[in-house]
Amino acid sequence: MKDMDTAEVAKATGVPASTLRYYEEKGLIASIGRRGLKRLFDPGIVDRLSLIALGRAAGFSLDEIAGMFTPEGEPRIDRSRLEDKADDIDRTIRQLAAMRDGLRHAAECRAPSHMECPTFRRLMRVAARGGLGEPVPSAPPRQVR
Amino acid sequence: MKDMDTAEVAKATGVPASTLRYYEEKGLIASIGRRGLKRLFDPGIVDRLSLIALGRAAGFSLDEIAGMFTPEGEPRIDRSRLEDKADDIDRTIRQLAAMRDGLRHAAECRAPSHMECPTFRRLMRVAARGGLGEPVPSAPPRQVR
């Protein structure tokens, strides 16, 4: 395939043009030239954007992701980083599972007020201590533009 | 117990004084009076802050949490909201589990480059479509002040 301009990349990947410019500015992607003012991208950009999306979904920041490419643009992914992240996710999953079970219990519990339900109060105590980590991102529906 | 001032509440709950002021401004908590300039809180504030922490950990925004109290300050938690949130969390867990498995595979995979591993590429494709939802919050260590 021939080189792609911003609009083509946006259409092919669903990543808005403004985000492509932003990623370029951050050094996450690079355009290979211009036609007039318009950026030209190598078609490999599509995979690269998928990889970036994957990194984001795994919980890496854009800066971390930027560090996962060699200056030449090859992915250079440290396997131990992946394992660490998998472990992070595992911990998160366990916390979320506890949270989910607690919420389900609270939803069904027949105690007159949640405050009188021992299960609910236990969950509260754990949350107060930070034992449940950071807030859950509520996975909002992905809008297709 | 007697009424508590900001510093006492902060010590008892680990919530910084600046955050207490912020929560009051947002209407999430109310001070019961003043001694000079200092806010005085009913000891019930401790439970209330636990409840707020729980809501945050469950993924509710501060505004949503504010809506879970009656104007009189009683918790008024809609059970169906809890179920919906539990369902949200369940979906998140499934996505995270897929992510974790993919990461573990990628960490072990003997393909010369991740890009040549079919499992990894499948994960990339799913991420590119937004099938993995929003980024995972990496549950950073809770700092105790």
Place this chain on the structure above:
DNA sequence: CTGCCACCTCAAGTCAAGTTGAGGTCAAGC
């Protein structure tokens, strides 16, 4: 009674990840 210092107020700053808007440019079609 006095001074200290913890607490106060209010405005502004931070962070991440983008988005938005005003004004500019240029390749292409007529």
Place this chain on the structure above:
DNA sequence: GCTTGACCTCAACTTGACTTGAGGTGGCAG
């Protein structure tokens, strides 16, 4: 050759949840 419209640049704005800083005040130990 000129218009058009898609892209461009650069700066500023957005959101959520707080934190920080400068300058003020008053309860209470001495």
